[in-house]
Amino acid sequence: MYNFEFVKPASVADAVAALGEEDAQALGGGQTLIPTLKQRLAAPSKLVSLSGIAEMKGVSAADGVLSVGGATTHGTVAAEAGAYPALADLASHIGDPAVRNRGTIGGSLANNDPSACYPSAALASGATIVTNAREIAADDYFQGMFTTALEEGEIITAVKFPIPEAANYQKFLQPASRFALVGVFVAKYADGVRVAVTGASEDGVFRWSEAEAALSKEFRGDALMDLKVDPANMIGDLHGTKEYRAHLVGVLTKRAVVAAG
Amino acid sequence: MTQVSMTVNGKAVSGDVEGRTLLSSFLRDKLGMTGTHVGCDTSQCGACVVHVDGAAVKSCTMLALEAEGASVDTIEGQAAADGSLNAIQQAFQDHHGLQCGFCTPGMVMSAAALLKENPKPSESDVREYLEGNICRCTGYHNIVKAIMAASGQDVSAIAAE
Numbered sequence: 001m002y003n004f005e006f007v008k009p010a011s012v013a014d015a016v017a018a019l020g021e022e023d024a025q026a027l028g029g030g031q032t033l034i035p036t037l038k039q040r041l042a043a044p045s046k047l048v049s050l051s052g053i054a055e056m057k058g059v060s061a062a063d064g065v066l067s068v069g070g071a072t073t074h075g076t077v078a079a080e081a082g083a084y085p086a087l088a089d090l091a092s093h094i095g096d097p098a099v100r101n102r103g104t105i106g107g108s109l110a111n112n113d114p115s116a117c118y119p120s121a122a123l124a125s126g127a128t129i130v131t132n133a134r135e136i137a138a139d140d141y142f143q144g145m146f147t148t149a150l151e152e153g154e155i156i157t158a159v160k161f162p163i164p165e166a167a168n169y170q171k172f173l174q175p176a177s178r179f180a181l182v183g184v185f186v187a188k189y190a191d192g193v194r195v196a197v198t199g200a201s202e203d204g205v206f207r208w209s210e211a212e213a214a215l216s217k218e219f220r221g222d223a224l225m226d227l228k229v230d231p232a233n234m235i236g237d238l239h240g241t242k243e244y245r246a247h248l249v250g251v252l253t254k255r256a257v258v259a260a261g
Numbered sequence: 262m263t264q265v266s267m268t269v270n271g272k273a274v275s276g277d278v279e280g281r282t283l284l285s286s287f288l289r290d291k292l293g294m295t296g297t298h299v300g301c302d303t304s305q306c307g308a309c310v311v312h313v314d315g316a317a318v319k320s321c322t323m324l325a326l327e328a329e330g331a332s333v334d335t336i337e338g339q340a341a342a343d344g345s346l347n348a349i350q351q352a353f354q355d356h357h358g359l360q361c362g363f364c365t366p367g368m369v370m371s372a373a374a375l376l377k378e379n380p381k382p383s384e385s386d387v388r389e390y391l392e393g394n395i396c397r398c399t400g401y402h403n404i405v406k407a408i409m410a411a412s413g414q415d416v417s418a419i420a421a422e
Contacts, residue, residue, distance in 0.1 A: 001281045002281070003281045004280045004281060005280050006280035006324060006326045008326070008327070008329070027324075030324065031304065031322060034283075034322045034323070034324070035304055035322065037281070038302065038303070047280060047324075049324075049326075049327060075316070095393065096307070096392040096393025096394075097317055097371070097374065097390055097392075097393060098307065098310050098317045098371070099304065099319070099322075099393060101313075101316040101317055101318050102318050102319075102323060
């Protein structure tokens with residue numbers, strides 16, 4: 001990997017200032033960025049670690065909303081997000097234990113890998129992405145594979161999840177990478193059901209609106225019986241065809257509804 | 262170069278590193294502690310697992326400077342000062358939990374993290390926890406058996422398949 005200057009500020013303000021430099025880049029847990037740097041796919045002049053910022057760490061629940069600091073690791077979410085069990089369960093199955101001890105929710109959402117788990121939870125929960133500058137609704141935040149509403153140098157300081165009445169995440173593992181070949185997060189709120197799908201689409205995480213409409217009328221697996229997902233925009237590769245992924249979306253959504261109860 | 266200081270196996274250490282220096286490189290190349298192995302260097306295999314402030318991490322996917330001030334535990338600190346093996350290491354020997362031994366440092370460190378969190382894991386707990394540790398020799402069976410034995414559970418019923 002090319003060399004870079006490393007800084008570890010202790011506050012969001014200092015991190016934002018450090019990121020003002022051209023070619024500076026934020027470093028969350030590094031579980032994606034460090035392998036990327038090793039392959040020389042990125043060459044920042046300066047890495048700004050967010051791991052020393054206490055105000056960006058931790059999980060808390062109040063008034064039906066679970067707040068997670070942007071620099072909180074998957075392992076901490078798994079252990080401390082008991083107020084939103086489906087989210088804690090999702091976090092407890094990302095990568096492996098050593099990855100979960102470093103990788104962060106802010107890093108995952110900022111990267112927006114099309115096969116990452118967290119984007120589906122944020123989108124299905126109608127979460128709010130809080131940055132140093134503003135609050136972004138999940139519906140506006142995700143803008144396609146590896147693309148988000150974040151501006152250069154903008155940092156995710158927290159994510160606020162409205163806690164649903166019932167929810168579940170179902171992941172079908174790509175057996176080599178252990179990322180989601182397809183993952184579906186279903187969340188049922190008083191005003192309707194939201195379904196978000198990761199891993200499947202060329203456009204990144206997306207909401208399956210037909211399923212949401214059917215499940216909002218009737219929250220049962222059988223409500224999805226007549227629905228089909230169009231394979232046109234699905235990812236097709238050696239791990240699965242477009243048609244296979246489209247089929248998995250239906251199967252996993254049904255499983256998630258049954259598991260959510 | 263920047264100076265980094267940390268505690269490794271209870272001993273204060275420091276050295277000059279670049280921004281890009283990985284924790285695994287610091288341990289192996291600067292401190293000469295080559296017990297921590299680098300297998301894949303792409304965060305897949307887990308041979309480089311060490312504990313940083315008590316948490317298992319892949320030292321090939323963490324910058325040395327991120328460990329400034331941290332307490333790091335490696336495979337070299339697992340045995341007692343007189344060389345006698347700890348319970349996990351002894352169980353790996355007793356149950357043939359290694360063949361070539363390359364993955365073993367990471368396996369032992371992951372096992373130690375698991376048993377701290379979950380002192381009496383089930384067989385499936387062990388297999389799930391080792392998801393990020395790859396072994397190309399043993400087929401895992403004896404590794405799982407060794408970790409179960411190290412946790413004080415009776416493994417006589419677990420056949421060596």
